[in-house]
Amino acid sequence: MAEILVLIDHVDGSVKKVSLELLTLAGSLGEPAxxxxxxxxxxxxxxxxxxxxxxxxxxxxxDLVDHVVAPKAELLAQLVAEKSPAAVLIPxxxxxxxxxxxxxxxxxxxxxxxxVGVSADFVATQSIFxxxxxxxxxxxxxxxxxxxxxxxxxxxxxxxxxxxxxxxVALSPAATAAKITERVTxxxxxxxxxxxxAIVVSGGRGVGGAEGFDVIEKLADSLGxxxxxxxxxxxxxxxxxxxxVGQTGKTVSPQLYIANGISGAIQHRAGMQxxxxxxxxxxxxxxxxFELADYGVVGDxxxxxxxxxxxxxxxxx
Amino acid sequence: xxxxVCVKQVPDTWSEKKLDPASKTLDRDSVDGVMNELDxxxxxxxxxxxxxTGGEVTVLSMGPxxxxxxxxxxxxxxxxxxxxxxxxxxxxxxxxxxxxxxxxVIEGRGVDLILFGSESTDARMSVIPAMVAERLGLPQLTFAxxxxxxxxxxxxxxxxxxxxxxxxxxxxxxxxxxxxxxxEPRYPSFKGIMAAKKKPVEVITIxxxxxxxxxxxxxxxxxxxxxxxxxxxxAAGTVVTDDGDGGVKIAExxxxxxxx
Numbered sequence: 001m002a003e004i005l006v007l008i009d010h011v012d013g014s015v016k017k018v019s020l021e022l023l024t025l026a027g028s029l030g031e032p033a034x035x036x037x038x039x040x041x042x043x044x045x046x047x048x049x050x051x052x053x054x055x056x057x058x059x060x061x062x063d064l065v066d067h068v069v070a071p072k073a074e075l076l077a078q079l080v081a082e083k084s085p086a087a088v089l090i091p092x093x094x095x096x097x098x099x100x101x102x103x104x105x106x107x108x109x110x111x112x113x114x115x116v117g118v119s120a121d122f123v124a125t126q127s128i129f130x131x132x133x134x135x136x137x138x139x140x141x142x143x144x145x146x147x148x149x150x151x152x153x154x155x156x157x158x159x160x161x162x163x164x165x166x167x168x169v170a171l172s173p174a175a176t177a178a179k180i181t182e183r184v185t186x187x188x189x190x191x192x193x194x195x196x197x198a199i200v201v202s203g204g205r206g207v208g209g210a211e212g213f214d215v216i217e218k219l220a221d222s223l224g225x226x227x228x229x230x231x232x233x234x235x236x237x238x239x240x241x242x243x244x245v246g247q248t249g250k251t252v253s254p255q256l257y258i259a260n261g262i263s264g265a266i267q268h269r270a271g272m273q274x275x276x277x278x279x280x281x282x283x284x285x286x287x288x289x290f291e292l293a294d295y296g297v298v299g300d301x302x303x304x305x306x307x308x309x310x311x312x313x314x315x316x317x
Numbered sequence: 318x319x320x321x322v323c324v325k326q327v328p329d330t331w332s333e334k335k336l337d338p339a340s341k342t343l344d345r346d347s348v349d350g351v352m353n354e355l356d357x358x359x360x361x362x363x364x365x366x367x368x369x370t371g372g373e374v375t376v377l378s379m380g381p382x383x384x385x386x387x388x389x390x391x392x393x394x395x396x397x398x399x400x401x402x403x404x405x406x407x408x409x410x411x412x413x414x415x416x417x418x419x420x421x422v423i424e425g426r427g428v429d430l431i432l433f434g435s436e437s438t439d440a441r442m443s444v445i446p447a448m449v450a451e452r453l454g455l456p457q458l459t460f461a462x463x464x465x466x467x468x469x470x471x472x473x474x475x476x477x478x479x480x481x482x483x484x485x486x487x488x489x490x491x492x493x494x495x496x497x498x499x500x501e502p503r504y505p506s507f508k509g510i511m512a513a514k515k516k517p518v519e520v521i522t523i524x525x526x527x528x529x530x531x532x533x534x535x536x537x538x539x540x541x542x543x544x545x546x547x548x549x550x551x552a553a554g555t556v557v558t559d560d561g562d563g564g565v566k567i568a569e570x571x572x573x574x575x576x577x
Binding site: 102123140180215303307 | 411452
């Protein structure tokens with residue numbers, strides 16, 4: 001069975017959930033082979049093996065992670081040439097998509113981004129135009145390079161050998177032309193990452209101000225959720241721009257999305273329409289967001305949301 | 318400093334977009350075209366850098382004839398000249414072919430900085446800046462929310478990441494893409510709009526650019542849309558009016574769905 005290369009997303013050896021999802025997906029397409037770049041491989045190996053990696057290609061050289069995007073694409077291009085995989089799967093993050101783009105140019109291959117599923121014949125499903133249209137696409141030239149969105153496949157343990165194989169690549173001067181001289185971590189507390197979170201709690205215009213996000217954050221914390229915001233809220237400066245969900249912000253596809261005080265303009269819907277379950281709280285019964293609601297409450301979010309937070313606290317004991 | 322800023326005409330962000338059943342590409346006739354919102358930030362950044370370093374800004378767009386409106390908008394904001402890559406043979410080009418055409422046209426012009434918006438609001442792939450950097454062998458400083466290009470042959474950017482940002486340094490020439498809110502894009506002034514009418518826009522065909530016709534367009538795409546359909550409508554949910562127990566009711570619903 002042909003190998004499916006999966007580029008692993010991790011933080012110093014702590015493997016991100018999306019990588020396990022991609023290993024599970026790869027297992028339905030062929031033989032999953034993880035590609036691990038950077039330090040900390042020893043810590044990651046048992047997890048990668050548990051989720052189905054038969055081989056783990058490890059490239060620990062600092063040069064690969066100290067330069068923007070290009071070195072990872074060069075490493076993958078070398079592996080594509082050497083191993084002739086049936087496909088390459090990459091997490092559909094900002095960096096993942098850029099790696100995929102460069103890899104496609106290098107290997108003369110077609111690329112599909114933002115897939116939400118891939119079938120056994122490598123037909124990728126994409127949800128485009130803000131979730132209004134479902135597209136089936138396939139790569140027709142070269143090795144299919146597909147970036148897959150987080151939360152597309154439930155990760156399933158499928159123990160495999162996870163044999164470590166160290167690889168090195170001689171980087172071209174162009175690949176090391178943009179050097180990362182410092183990594184700055186911004187305080188964001190213990191909440192999960194917005195794009196990866198299983199639950200997202202969002203606030204919009206109805207939140208009324210920066211201080212109003214306090215009730216949104218409390219609800220999020222009661223559910224272990226990430227906090228999102230509509231463009232109206234980020235444009236007004238009530239919540240930082242990097243938490244914006246929508247057409248010009250992040251696209252999320254969590255198991256549960258709770259929209260509070262958000263009217264549901266197409267700009268916002270484009271970023272959350274594919275969420276599995278959607279809860280809406282809005283005082284305007286005509287708000288278009290109710291069209292998406294699995295369960296909605298017409299009411300003042302400052303009454304409903306704190307009560308919900310309290311009730312969740314009680315039920316969780 | 319010589320700066321090229323690449324812009325794309327896209328359907329208005331607020332419009333309903335659909336695919337054309339025959340070509341399975343975006344139906345551009347049924348919607349109003351505007352400059353991709355994120356590109357406005359790239360134009361503004363280009364103008365700021367040019368003003369600070371005594372440089373000049375050329376705006377480049379690939380697309381059908383209507384893309385001229387988007388080029389004119391950038392010119393009315395203050396860009397000095399335009400390049401319009403326009404050829405029927407380009408219709409349906411995928412990202413691979415688009416990056417090829419852009420790289421071919423920019424190559425050899427002695428450009429110091431190539432600026433992009435970080436993604437288009439229609440295709441949303443975010444791959445073109447990286448692909449153009451790859452093709453031209455240039456450093457890539459993408460997803461920047463801060464750019465410093467003082468005109469001394471260096472460029473520094475803050476590249477947004479999951480955890481915060483990376484400080485990235487490179488020498489020019491370089492490719493930079495910028496994110497929303499990096500700056501406050503200026504509105505074209507009346508004077509700017511009038512001046513834009515007289516600014517030169519070079520129209521380039523694929524033959525002019527020395528691009529192999531077989532390398533671009535729908536027929537050359539390395540991926541294809543096999544099929545598409547409107548997303549199935551979501552099943553109608555339950556909507557209740559808060560009678561003082563709305564929060565409890567949601568908790569009950571979450572409990573039946575096993576979220577709590």
